[in-house]
Amino acid sequence: MTRRLILFAILCLALLASALYAAFNAYSFYSDDEDRPSASGHVGPTHK
Amino acid sequence: MSGGKAITCPACGGKIEVRAAGFTVNLACQNCGSLLDVSLPEVVLIRRYKNAKDRFALEIGKRGTVFGQEWEVVGALRRKDQITIWQEFLLFNPYLGYRWLLVADGEWQFGTPLADRPQGDRNRVFWRGENFSRLGRDQPTSTTAVAGEFYWRVKAGDTANATLFQSGETILSREVSDGEENWTQLVPVDETEIENAFGLNRRSLPRRKAAQGLMQFKAAPGMEQDDLGRMFLLAMAISLFAAIAMALLAGPSTKTSSMIQVPVGGQIAPVKIGTITVRRPWQFVTIDADANRFENRWVDLEYNLVDRSSEQSIDAFGLVEHYAGTSSDGAWTEGSHHGDTMFGHVPRGTYDVYVSGSAHGWPVDPAVTDAWGSTETINLTIEASTGAMSWGMWWTLVFALFAWPVSILWWRFRDK
Amino acid sequence: MPVRGPSLPYGTCPYCQTLILREGLRVEDVGKVAVLPFDVSPIQLGTTLVADGRGMQVVGRVRWAWAGGSWNEWLAIAETGAQFWLAEAAGMFMLTAEWPQLLEDPKVRSFAQGEAITRGDVIEVEGRQLFASDIKKVECLGSEGDLPISTLVGTRMTSVDFRSASGEVLSLQRDKTSTTAWFGDSWDLTSLKPGNLRQLEGWTIPGEPR
Structure with missing residues (x-):
């Protein structure tokens, strides 16, 4: 086991712990609450 | 001028000094880089x-004293394995041989x-009364560039399998290529000693590889185990x-759904x-629409x-849009006939799901067209459910997990 | 023409590159040998060496070439008249003495009869295992001094080197007429306590052997 592999394992576990904590609390970076897409006036397609 | 011999490069016509005449087999011309065979009286291209x-970090032909003995730099190799790129210099003294x-x-390491x-x-x-234990795994190594002269047939692209054994500061390196096994003893030597002896071309030193952040914990060169797979x-x-x-953690799931109609150019109450x-x-x-x-x-x-x-309400918004032109x-076309909305962090409880909304035409709301004065409507099936997981969060985790090994991989294959 | 090894049949004239065969009082012109290419070997005719307490002097040299390069074999004669070959390779030296009893070894005998030896074959000499490591067809590039063998241009032989883990060497040499076996050890130059080394321009001969 190299030192950086151990460090990587620690990093992985920290990431996993944060992900599970977020999942338990139903937190997501991608939830849509308070995010009103049309709040500022919807204007149709962005196609030019 | 040393006691060498001069030959003429058959490729470029330049004069080349052979420093270890009689020992040198292959030589790369200093002027044009062409690889020559000088083992026989006739020079062969x-x-x-x-x-x-x-x-290279050291110039071919420089003389200097290392560990009390005089050496001349006669050859230089650039080599790499899966982890590191390094340079090797062949030192020669006619009375002492090669180092x-x-x-x-x-x-820096001095090899005998x-x-x-x-x-x-x-x-x-076991060697000369000492035990050496293996350092890392066998590494396939290859030569990527050569300069100067060598006592064997050398060329860019040569490969060897290298294994290192360590005891204290001394390393024994075993290289096997074409069934031939060569052992070299390596001891550390200060860069200042090398600089004083031969002068140093600092800009041509093998690039230090991103020794920042977490990378600085990587083991000494050539000594790493290949941990990337793991x-x-x-x-x-x-x-x-x-x-x-x-x-x-996301479950259990409950679901409810219903269909609504939204008039284009109008709106509906909850x-x-x-x-x-x-x-x-x-x-x-x-909530999927x-x-x-x-x-x-x-x-x-x-x-x-x-x-x-x-009686508290949690609000969120959804959008379904589709355009063509x-x-x-x-x-x-742009958009989708489908729109997903996700509420995060909803506390335990029983919820009535209400939907309200408005529909519009682009670029303008359509006029009422038929004689009955009926209005165009958009039908939407709205399905609300609990118990879904956030795949976005999972992909974020995967990205973060693979960022490090993928950067190592990229960094390894970036050079040549 | 100087004769350093009077017991040796062949001598090379340093002035006309003629190989001379001495038989009793008769001297025969055998042919020409090639001029040796320049090299930076620290050994020269007249260099003295001490190995395992035996003093010897270098009296001749043959330069051999093979597909992978070329090297010097120096002939050294001890005070007793015993012959040694000092092979020079990549700055290391192998000093071997003739080992005729090995010709009785079945593997050596079959080699003498023309059989091949493959890399990794084992021979036991003096209780040590030696492994065939170098098998090559060699051709004479030239010679100087006094020698036990003819070194006319184009002289060819098969040379097989066996090595032990601790550095012992066995060299089998087969030419058209005979096979010889030579056994010895690896040395670096300083441990051979050399005297009268060749002065190479631009280099200082390292001090007294440590």
Whole structure:
């Protein structure tokens, strides 16, 4: 086991712990609450 | 001028000094880089090159004293394995034979070829009364550039399998190529001693590889175990485990759905879709809106989750839009007839799901067209459910897990 | 023409590159040998060496070439008249003495009869295992001094080197007429306590052997 592999394992576990904590609390970076897409006036397609 | 001999390069016609005449087999012309065979009285061109473009940290022909003995730099190699790139210099003194200088990541080592082979097995060898234990795994190494002269047939692209054994500061290196086994004893030597002896071309030192942040914990050059495979395995295992754990933490699931009609150019008051129950302390609530086919319309939806016990409402918004048209580039479409909305961090409770919204035409709302004065409507199936997991969060985790091993991989294959 | 090893049949005239065969009082012109290419060997005719307490002097040299390069074999004669070959390779030296009893070894005998030896074959000499490591067809590039063998241009032989883990060497040499076996050890130059080394321009001969 190299030192950086151990460090990587620690990093992985920290990431996993944060992900599970977020999942338990139903937190997501991608939830849509308070995010009103049309709040500022919807204007149709962005196609030019 | 040393006691060498001069030859003429058959490729470029330049004069080349052979420093270890009688020992040197292959020589790369200092002027044009062409590889020559000088083992026989007639110089033979092995491979023609246009210019000697590779620069090394030490200049061929420099003389200096290392560990009390005088040496001349006669050859230089650039080599690499899966982890490191380094330079090797062949030192020559006609009375003492050959030695090596290796440099990688700012560390220098002085190498002495061994006539007496260490004895032992894969993991441990015994040499001159000392035990050496294996350092890392066998590494396939290859030569990427050559300059100067060598006592064997050398060329860029040569490969060897290298294994290192260590005892204290001394390293024994075993290189096997074409069934031939060569052992070299390596001891550390200060860069200042090398600089004083030969002068140093600092700009041509092997690049230090991103020794910043977490990378600075990487082991000394040529001594790492190849841990990359294990990193990928670990990242993969954790990704898989996280997917299962996140799905379990997301459940259980309840669902309700209903169809609504939204008039284009108008709006509807809140309609109750149904009731869902959050059975865990916190859950995600997802609401999917699925519309019939329409073109150049958008539907703004507002969702309210009203807690039956507290009458508190949690709000979120959804959007379904689809456009089509033709421009100078041809036909185009944009948007989707489908819109997902996710509520995060919804506390335990029973919720009535209400939806209200408005629909519009683009670029303008359509006029009422038929004689009956009936209005165009958009039909939407709204389905609310609990118990979904956030795949976005999972992909974020996967990205973070693989970022490190993928950067190492990239960094390894970036050079040549 | 100087004769350093009067017991040796062949001598090379340093002025006309003629190989001379001495038989009793008769001297025969055998042919020409090639001029040796320039090299930076620290050994020269007249260099003295001490190995395992035996003093010897270098009296001749043959330069051999093979597909992978070329090297010097120096002939050294001890005070007793015993012959040694000092092979020079990549700055290391192998000093071997003739080992005729090995010709009785079945493997050596079959080699003498023209059989091949493959890399990794084992021979036991003096209780040590030696492994065939170098098998090459060699051709004479030239010679100087007094020698036991003819070194006319184009002289060819098969040379097989066996090595032990601790550095012992066995060299089998087979030419058209005979096979000889030579056994010895690896040395670096300083441990051979050399005297009268060749002065190479631009280099200082390292001090007294340590």
